[in-house]
Amino acid sequence: MNLRQLEAFRATIRCGSITGAAEMMHVSQPSVSRLIADLERSVGFALFQRNGRGLIPTVEARTFYQAVEGMFVGVDRLQDLADSIRTTSGGVVSVGTIQSISTIELPRAVNSLIQRYPDIRVMIHARNTPAILDAVQLHQFDLGVVGRQPPYDGVETLFQTAAPYVCLMPEDHPLVGLAGPVDLEILAEQEDFVTFGGAFPDAMMSMDSSLSQRLQSRSRLSSTNMPVAAALVRETGVLAIADPFSAEQAVRMGGVAFRPILQNLTYYVSIVCGGRARLSRQAAEFSEILAEQLDQRVKLANSFSSGS
Template sequence: MKLRQIEAFRAVMQAGSTTGAAQELHTSQSNVSRLISQLEIDTRLVLFERTGGRLIPKPEAKALFKEVERAFVGLKSLTYAADTIRNLGSGRLRIASIPGIGLSFLPRVVQRFKQSRPDVTVSIHTNTSNTVEQWVSSQFCDIGIVAFVSAAATCQVEALPDSEVVCILPKNHRLAGKAKIKATDLQGEEYISLVHGDGSREETDRLFEREGVSRNMSLEAQYSASCCEMVKVGLGVTLAHPLVASDFVGQGVKILPFSPSVHYPNFLLYPPHSSMSQLAEQFVGLLRDQFEREIAGWQK
């Protein structure tokens, strides 16, 4: 079977005559008849009854037409996909991120992105830095945001600006009037910590050990946003990434600088040996801009 034969057959079935099919295909009636005859020879099917110069579809023709229509639906979807790729990407963007960034900051970037790309499907997947790295390396995700990159990483890596940790307290806390919170100020305080195994938790614990500060550690959470929620209801204090803290401004907490400085590194990951799509480039441009503007706002 040849594509031109299939096109002629489909046109005859839709138009109901070789005359209508010829007009649809911008060819002659005799050429349509010839293509139909060739199709019947190639398929070894008698598709039409010839009556008074007309082609009457037989059951075989109707059955074949159903299959042809399924094939043409597939072709239409390919045409749509090609149009989408030409107009900035594949129509789907998968972003992997550590929870602190994925649960708070990324939705703000997606909001800006969807203003110009409303038809694009955006998926956000959150997990540890190691898992995010694996997702991007395997090309399950197009972009990744992590707090650290392993020595065995195969992804392309781009550093984002470092951010300094902030201290979050209930608004009526005894320390809320200070301009800056020192580690020693939190001696004996009810401290809401990330769970063991989190890299930020380990770094924070080492800092307080160096400062000789003992905290009351009866509350833990997997996500920094959950820690901040507990601060909001008065359960204690915590340290957090400023981009996470941004979600809690004006929500009954006080957010203050912390000393000594604790820097949170962040990195963008891209799949190895692969250039970014225009869609991903547009998203990353917005992400960089949003990240830099929000971090700069906390450093003023």
């Protein structure tokens, strides 16, 4: 026997006729008759006796029906549970994020999520990449938005992309408004730069070592994060090498602008989790929303860099 046969049997009992059962199941009358006949062969006894134009359940059928009805009550409860899970707007999504994504792209994604789920709660933790990766591995965060070049050990990568670094400068700098990328080889001989902890991020180590040394030699200012670096650019007139996300944040704060860089310096961003199977539906959707936004933002950054 199978579930469809039992469904036809249950519908026929309830309606008292093959015609009514067919209407309830949205199938033809011959289909219901065939299902009932197949079920009778399977159980080994008759289920109905004809009485004029109707059907009367046999004694055996009435006993059998009690068990079938109990089974369908369980199925109905499962459907109710599934409906509840599907339509719930509650729950919590926790996200660890690097600073460059925390003030523009991430809030946009959060807004999209809370519009879909009015009762959802979202917890944002701004940390550096190693701390985020550790927390995701320990399942302290549902999702992590991290930098540095993949792969990342101990986590599953849901999305990854890369964008070119840009040169951040005061908005009244002579280079602002000129066409094309700036050449760091030339700027290294003319301009002072903000470094990060006295050097440049590991993700920028594709930079020629001699160029890196020359830029560092002209640096009297150092910062451990981009907002501070941008403030130094704004107030002191020095330049900085910035990822495009942080550069956009800095421009919105005012007083600075950015230009594309001739050298190929790549900034990596990825969305990771402790395992796709552990994600709630809301967390998975949030990852998809943010990934789409980052993808669009990187396309703009690449377009800006290429001058198209």
